[in-house]
Amino acid sequence: MPFTLATWNINSVRLREGLVQKLLGEETPDILCLQEIKTPIDKFPTEGFAAMGYRHLVARGQKGYNGVAILSKLPITDAGDSDYAALGHARHVAARLENGVVIHNFYVPAGGDIPDREENVKFGQKLDFLTDMRDAFRADRPQRAILVGDLNIAPREDDVWNHKALLKIVSHTPIEVQHLSDAQEAGAWVDVTRKDIPEGRLYSWWSYRAADWDAADKGRRLDHVWATPDIAGAAHGSRILRSARGWDQPSDHVPVFATFDL
Template structure:
């Protein structure tokens, strides 16, 4: 049976509980991966989500910061969560479906505003986190796996509104792109979104700072869906739900979808 999957940096699952419920009711993905939940696991509003069919959750929570959750209509088993770069942050969780597919949900550090690890500790933490991911996947090459999340890097020139202007802006600097590429290579991950939508500008994030985000359209593709080569060809129907960025009191990220025939 095919299953649909969505990934969304929700920027507080409790503050935006109604938006999560709306997505569940209107789009009905079988699996919804959330990042930046900003909530302990026990305070995620699961009663409302269960009423919409999402009876299963695997999550790592943190009060006020970070936090990742996998909500599912399908049974899932908790298969761990790594603390890359030993930051003590809830940024990774993994779950396994009954068909053996493992889903990794990541929230990579944003990295602050200055792309220099000597001048900005957060940028160094971001690079170290990505290096930890690389080494982990290199040591244990994933199989039958999907990786999703807010990776906080727009790797391609057409993943940002202006490649030249953003080359020195955190999320699109060459060193970040290289680090993300090393993670991708270590797991032989296939960028499912770009497999399905190979050409053209594509964004999943628009800053709150824009007076009219939609008209300005200065976006970046920070949210990703990857798969290992053994199942990547089963993925299709990728899309970004841009409209969600315009919902009432929205996250600055839009959900990214894919369907897998597995």
């Protein structure tokens, strides 16, 4: 069963419902995983998406912040969620396809501005979240699974616009990269995007603070698609929709795509 999956931090699904519909209409992914939906699920704008064929929804929401959702043309069932680091936040949800593949949708905490857990509680929460992910994968190694989302870390030197300049900036510090690597290795996850696009600079986020984000091009690859080794070989066609950053009233993130033949 071939299908195309996209992941996108939408930064408020109600505010940007029109952009989601634009993406669904123009790119027609079979599954769209959204992060930072910023709404309780009873206020999620399901009707417009259902009218476009996306009638299946598995989601966890919160009023005003966080929240993750999986929209699908294909039938999916709720496969639960986990409260990593016991934050009480809606940052993870999972859905199961009819072929048994489980899709995990994550929104890892951003971590604040100071990369020191003693000075910045949010940074400590981010590291604890990643540690809990690692421990969960070690305790129950996933199989036939896909992990996507805004992981809020750009791990490789070519996942940021300037490696040296960002070594002390949250999202690219060595301790964050190591924590993400530990979680990845614990589940033997394959970075599908970099499997398909192994070389060159690759970004999925550009700050709102840039006067001209496109010209400055100071991006980071914070959004990821991973798969377990038993299905990673079936993944192909990865791409990042850079043009979405230039849409009207955009998110600061853009969609990341991958196709799976399963």
